[in-house]
Amino acid sequence: MSHAQQPILDPALAPPFPQAALPMLRDTQLRKNVAHATDVIQAKRARLIAEKSDWQQLRSAAALIRDEALENLGGYLEQFETRCKARGGVVHWAADAAEARVIVLGILQEENASEVIKIKTMTSAEIQLNPHLQAAGVKVFETDLAEIILQLGELEPSHIVVPALHVNRSQVREIFARTMGLDNLSDDPQALTAAARNYLRRKFLEVPTAISGANFLIAETGAVAVVESEGNGRMCLTLPRTLITLAGIEKVLPRYGDLEVMLQVLARSATGERMNPYTSLWTGVTPGDGPQRFHVVLLDNGRSAIRTRERERQTLRCIRCGACMNACPVYRQTGGHACGSVYPGPIGAILTPQLTGMKHAQTLPFASSLCGVCYEVCPVKINIPEILIDLRAQVTDQERGKAARFFDPMYLGMRVANLLFSRAWLFHAAQWKARIGLKIFTSKDGWIHSLPSIGAKWTQTRDLRGLPKQTFHAWWKQRKQASR
């Protein structure tokens, strides 16, 4: 594989974005894979959005439905709990990742489970469930094709919908051939997919315990919905004796009928399909059909705190379609690993630091050009740029007061600027000095292409316009004098 070192997706341990992005930018294979995948999804999405004359109305309705759910989130969760229990489900609550891991492992131990099959769930990656279960002796089998690639190749996810989009077919072939012992495997995606099918078929039929995430929880009925493509989800939701669903508390929709909007916007945004091949909905336990023991773990892990902030609350509208990362010019260059989180891209840049209570991942809100394309493609109209700016302010407020930051060139510069901009005579003097000082760096075309020392941080990647010969103030004065 082209990466020598595994990326770290734990926000508490990951290096800052600019540092983590460097190896990604040098990895031409990775950038090619990411560009190809995001181009394909974007083209498919654009074609399907164009045929939908009511797309903007659907977006507005989707945003309002999500807002309604978040407005009365406690009430809807209680309602979900009551209805799910009435249909034979068991509802657990977890305030943080550690509690959720303990609950899930506890259920598995009660079931005497030595193995568990899993549907792709980013929430389980968020709480780092797999390593916890493996350490306790439970063997975890991921069943989504992309997740199998990652699990067998010991790689990390780089996208929330197509987590292995950074891996190409020859890399997949290498992983499958090595781990499944298939020396003659070709790199044809058809053959690779068939290999995954064979690898998992017996597991589906034999492992009695499964873990899933949830795309939606329906408060009105206590039902859970899962959206997928391959049928591995249906296998996990239907065949085992026991099913554990791990869901963020924000996943609630008030009514069954709200799916008429959400299902229209989700698949189109996520994979560029009118509808994904399979969507499953179940309500508690149905005698004779599917798992007869059903647990839901409702996970907070920082979500309720996000909800209390007026502007940031819209972060929780997210339905995890990934459209923002496919469109993002930063994500398309770096891929997902540089974000140091299982939630990469623009949504990750606002979600990750907030989930950690703004204690980690503070560089992510700055890793954006604020071009606004993430907002434009978002099916639930999350104003990501607005939140990015707000989080930048929060990070700056955190740092400003720190003693260690006192001599930081940026904050030093800002303090100097503050001084200069608040006194006219100082400002004019500074302009005069800068014009003289920058003169030797300004080339004939009027641009500064290269600055020494700290100024190089700017000119490394872009040119700086040289200072004009005359300032506006000087011109204004001159004009007044001339007209006299």
Added chain:
Amino acid sequence: MSPTLAARAKILKCLGAGHEAGGATPSQSCPRDYIRRGSLDADGRLAKLIERLREYDAEVAECAPDGLASEIATLLARSGRNSFVAPAGVPRQWLAPGVNWKIDGESGGELATEEIERCDGVLTACFCAIADSGTIVLHHSAAEGRRVLSLLPDWHLCILRASQIVETLPEYFDRCTEIPALVTWISGPSATADIEMTRIKGVHGPRFLNVIVVKEQGMGSRE
């Protein structure tokens, strides 16, 4: 207090006190100005559904009500498959002779998963079909079968009456006079695009989806 109850209290407190755990109230604020009702007539809906299903590589056949049994027999024979499973609720005349049938739920007996796994194909009815997205909806009634039936066999034949076709997804929700406990929305055969975004048909679910649309009296002929 158990840890999960403590967590519950903590989370609900943070979400704000004084919630009504009552019924879901219809949203006052949400404007439903997206398209809820389609504009096509019955023939148009059928044509659109067939077009969209074929885009997913599903196979679609049409027949008159009295030609259904022979159409089923033809398709089963053409599939080259031999052992089929069907839920007990499907009409007897659908079970074409000449192949092996296993019936799930007959006289209360459910087939074992391994028995279903050994079947080459499955025959079911459906609740509804949505033309806009080429989607078949199963509510898993007696004629639609338990979820596992339409999952394990590699070949799925689904019988649909033309009157069950709606144009838009919201029209499907209008048809749900009672909210179902189990639903599967199927849009084409199982597929993945996880390797270089190349769409591959058939991963874990049925690799082949076949639909027979039974056209009622008075519908135009399209062949």
